[in-house]
Amino acid sequence: GSTENLLTNARRPSHLLLPASSSGDSLDVEIREREPHARNRKSRSMVAPKNRLQSPIPAPRHTLQQDVILEGPVKRTKFLEGTKKTKKNWIDCYMVLTPTALVFYKDQRTYYSFKVSRPSGTPPSPSTPQAELVLALLNAHATQCIQKHTKRYARSILLIVGYDQYLIQDETEDGARKWFAHIRGVIFDLVSRFVGILNKNANI
Numbered sequence: 001g002s003t004e005n006l007l008t009n010a011r012r013p014s015h016l017l018l019p020a021s022s023s024g025d026s027l028d029v030e031i032r033e034r035e036p037h038a039r040n041r042k043s044r045s046m047v048a049p050k051n052r053l054q055s056p057i058p059a060p061r062h063t064l065q066q067d068v069i070l071e072g073p074v075k076r077t078k079f080l081e082g083t084k085k086t087k088k089n090w091i092d093c094y095m096v097l098t099p100t101a102l103v104f105y106k107d108q109r110t111y112y113s114f115k116v117s118r119p120s121g122t123p124p125s126p127s128t129p130q131a132e133l134v135l136a137l138l139n140a141h142a143t144q145c146i147q148k149h150t151k152r153y154a155r156s157i158l159l160i161v162g163y164d165q166y167l168i169q170d171e172t173e174d175g176a177r178k179w180f181a182h183i184r185g186v187i188f189d190l191v192s193r194f195v196g197i198l199n200k201n202a203n204i
Contacts, residue, residue, distance in 0.1 A: 070097040070182045071111070072175070076104060076133075079149065079158070080165035088150075088167075093132065095168065097182055100190065102159070102168075104133040135161050138190045142183045144176075157183070 074095045077088045094111050096103045105111040110129040141160040145153035149167060155176040156169040170176040 067099050068096055069099065069186065070179065071095065072179075073108065073171070074179070075169040077167050078164065079167050080163075082163045090169070095179075097179075097186065099186060101137055102135045102183070103131045104135075105129070105131055135159065135166065137161075137183070137187050138194065140187055142180060142187060144180060159183070 072095065074093060075090045076093055076095070077090045078086050079088070080086065092107070094105045094108045096105070096111060105114065106129065113129055114131070116128075139162075143158050143160075145156040145158050145167065147153050149158055150156050150169070152169055155171070155173045156167055157176060157180050159166045159168060168179065170179055
């Protein structure tokens with residue numbers, strides 16, 4: 001009996017630690033069952049993952065970037081040209097207040113046709129409507145009208161640009177006050193920035 005046990009132990013591989021109840025057949029089945037899974041895991045890890053298809057990014061729209069503080073229909077006329085008083089000729093127009101200027105267009109439709117987007121670098125078409133008048137607000141001065149300027153002084157604004165004076169008239173008194181407050185605010189901001197630049201340059 002002891003000789004048979006020694007022969008059995010000698011036939012078992014020394015590098016496989018098997019319990020006494022294990023047999024070579026059960027080990028062979030266990031190895032065959034495990035090997036395919038190991039190969040599958042290895043083959044899957046070596047395959048490069050496919051790139052997922054991404055949805056195309058839409059091309060950016062080219063729009064005319066322009067900050068608009070306030071816009072609306074008004075009437076305008078030139079009151080003084082230098083020291084010479086001019087004849088009032090009230091013109092219906094569409095006024096746009098930007099951070100640097102007052103821009104006047106013939107009407108709202110003209111203004112929006114001017115804003116039509118076009119690819120960057122493309123020169124404007126000769127047929128594209130342009131602004132009728134642009135008044136830079138740096139060093140400009142705005143004040144409320146008095147009776148000598150116009151009968152509708154309560155809803156009008158006097159704007160002094162350089163040596164010229166313009167009258168701007170809204171349909172309502174509230175509208176005129178709103179325009180006046182925003183125009184004064186833009187002028188104040190421009191002057192503040194200009195003074196800040198001068199002070200900065202003086203300290204260099």
